[in-house]
Amino acid sequence: MSMSASLRGRTSLARQLAEDVRSRIMSGEFAPGERLPSEADLVRRYEVSRVTVRTALRTLEAQGLVDVRHGSGSFVSDFGGGIRAGLQELRSISDTIREMGHEPRMERHASERRPATATETAKLGIPVGAEVLALERMVLADEQVVAYSFDVVPLDGFPVELVHQLGAGSLFATLAEAGIMPSRALAEVHAISDETIGWGPQKPVPGLYVLLDQVHFSRRGSAVAYSRTYFVEGRFQFVVLRTN
Amino acid sequence: MSMSASLRGRTSLARQLAEDVRSRIMSGEFAPGERLPSEADLVRRYEVSRVTVRTALRTLEAQGLVDVRHGSGSFVSDFGGGIRAGLQELRSISDTIREMGHEPRMERHASERRPATATETAKLGIPVGAEVLALERMVLADEQVVAYSFDVVPLDGFPVELVHQLGAGSLFATLAEAGIMPSRALAEVHAISDETIGWGPQKPVPGLYVLLDQVHFSRRGSAVAYSRTYFVEGRFQFVVLRTN
DNA sequence: GTAGGGAAGATGTAGGACGACTGTCAACCG
DNA sequence: CGGTTGACAGTCGTCCTACATCTTCCCTAC
Numbered sequence: 001m002s003m004s005a006s007l008r009g010r011t012s013l014a015r016q017l018a019e020d021v022r023s024r025i026m027s028g029e030f031a032p033g034e035r036l037p038s039e040a041d042l043v044r045r046y047e048v049s050r051v052t053v054r055t056a057l058r059t060l061e062a063q064g065l066v067d068v069r070h071g072s073g074s075f076v077s078d079f080g081g082g083i084r085a086g087l088q089e090l091r092s093i094s095d096t097i098r099e100m101g102h103e104p105r106m107e108r109h110a111s112e113r114r115p116a117t118a119t120e121t122a123k124l125g126i127p128v129g130a131e132v133l134a135l136e137r138m139v140l141a142d143e144q145v146v147a148y149s150f151d152v153v154p155l156d157g158f159p160v161e162l163v164h165q166l167g168a169g170s171l172f173a174t175l176a177e178a179g180i181m182p183s184r185a186l187a188e189v190h191a192i193s194d195e196t197i198g199w200g201p202q203k204p205v206p207g208l209y210v211l212l213d214q215v216h217f218s219r220r221g222s223a224v225a226y227s228r229t230y231f232v233e234g235r236f237q238f239v240v241l242r243t244n
Numbered sequence: 245m246s247m248s249a250s251l252r253g254r255t256s257l258a259r260q261l262a263e264d265v266r267s268r269i270m271s272g273e274f275a276p277g278e279r280l281p282s283e284a285d286l287v288r289r290y291e292v293s294r295v296t297v298r299t300a301l302r303t304l305e306a307q308g309l310v311d312v313r314h315g316s317g318s319f320v321s322d323f324g325g326g327i328r329a330g331l332q333e334l335r336s337i338s339d340t341i342r343e344m345g346h347e348p349r350m351e352r353h354a355s356e357r358r359p360a361t362a363t364e365t366a367k368l369g370i371p372v373g374a375e376v377l378a379l380e381r382m383v384l385a386d387e388q389v390v391a392y393s394f395d396v397v398p399l400d401g402f403p404v405e406l407v408h409q410l411g412a413g414s415l416f417a418t419l420a421e422a423g424i425m426p427s428r429a430l431a432e433v434h435a436i437s438d439e440t441i442g443w444g445p446q447k448p449v450p451g452l453y454v455l456l457d458q459v460h461f462s463r464r465g466s467a468v469a470y471s472r473t474y475f476v477e478g479r480f481q482f483v484v485l486r487t488n
Numbered sequence: 489g490t491a492g493g494g495a496a497g498a499t500g501t502a503g504g505a506c507g508a509c510t511g512t513c514a515a516c517c518g
Numbered sequence: 519c520g521g522t523t524g525a526c527a528g529t530c531g532t533c534c535t536a537c538a539t540c541t542t543c544c545c546t547a548c
């Protein structure tokens with residue numbers, strides 16, 4: 001059960017352990033409701049201290065994946081039928097679609113360098129008129145339209161040689177390559193009924209969408225992207241795990 | 245800065261500490277971007293061990309409220325002045341409204357004991373035909389309608405003397421009193437356009453809602469309630485904090 | 489058969505120690 | 519003079535040991 005040696009280094013041990021256990025839970029190696037190995041067991045198996053094990057368990061508990069019971073053990077949370085990709089986990093839409101068992105594809109509709117609008121300057125906390133790259137894309141899962149995405153990335157300080165790449169591949173991957181990996185996002189959820197949104201032969205009628213209006217932040221707290229994603233109602237399962 | 249003595253007992257020290265620091269962050273005592281006291285400081289001020297402090301900080305970090313930086317310190321997450329009261333924190337609608345600075349009120353529209361429907365038996369994992377209490381309520385903030393709520397609570401094993409109270413006060417409070425405090429909820433988000441939902445003089449037109457379709461679970465993993473809450477679009481700020 | 493008690497195992501908390509990383513600032517060098 | 523280097527204090531990451539508290543289960547006593 002030991003982690004691959006390549007995992008070590010870079011991030012903290014606890015973080016790696018949490019990620020490893022998390023993947024094992026997701027893969028079903030640890031079934032919902034089942035008891036995890038005791039802290040002492042995990043100490044032996046992963047060859048880390050109990051502090052590290054407990055730190056990792058705490059992280060997973062805060063994420064709602066496990067339930068640590070005093071005097072009894074740690075248990076995989078049971079939601080009576082499977083945990084899905086939660087909205088509170090920050091990852092690219094493509095990755096989320098792939099995790100749900102579908103094949104993602106992004107189709108670029110427009111790509112433009114222009115000054116930021118008033119809304120964008122406010123959301124991103126950048127000066128008025130600062131240059132941004134605006135993207136309009138269509139998100140497909142198994143060739144069916146699931147969302148229309150409008151992304152804005154401030155270009156000030158962004159590596160020039162990577163600008164063209166922003167509109168091409170994964171936004172997350174390119175941002176990470178530029179050293180400004182999104183670490184957190186503040187997302188607002190809205191219900192939108194608008195016939196003017198969307199395009200293409202699969203344009204949904206009526207135009208009913210769940211809008212995810214979100215600002216992405218780097219670990220240091222600077223805004224790195226602002227995106228509005230209109231999810232076609234019914235085609236995408238939005239799940240939020242709520243804990244206390 | 246010590247916690248009130250009444251806080252001690254019941255839950256774990258770490259949980260109490262996390263909750264205390266969380267409230268101080270929310271109240272602005274610890275401003276966004278600001279550095280928290282060092283772990284050693286917190287140990288002295290709260291008179292707990294470093295293990296406890298670190299456990300609490302880890303929890304807050306997993307919730308995205310603080311950013312712990314190796315060798316530097318712990319910092320309150322900065323979202324550029326963005327609002328808090330995130331959707332991923334499980335609390336009653338009333339509490340959420342109150343935290344946003346408004347006065348909540350629930351108005352009961354209907355209350356009925358009946359067998360569970362097929363959907364409800366599936367969502368709650370109860371036998372077909374099991375008796376449930378179904379509630380229909382209107383949620384107001386400062387006397388303005390913000391949502392219509394449809395709640396279902398399975399009555400099997402529920403204390404008889406508390407049944408009437410379910411329809412009266414706070415659902416959460418009554419469930420807690422019955423010893424089945426909701427600890428986690430799996431919530432689905434949908435955009436709904438439906439003119440048949442809602443009632444009263446303030447019934448919104450058009451009927452555009454953000455639907456929060458959620459199953460509440462106890463700490464042990466049993467479903468304790470199923471609720472569909474239709475939030476009137478634009479009247480309630482839905483915020484999801486996404487982390488990784 | 490049942491209630492009670494105790495042992496074993498599990499997590500919760502405490503305290504001390506050391507390593508690794510970060511930011512600062514003074515000394516140094518070109 | 520400016521930029522670099524290096525020492526240093528502060529802070530988080532990890533480990534160790536010990537004990538307290540809680541759960542569970544089994545065994546005993548009645």
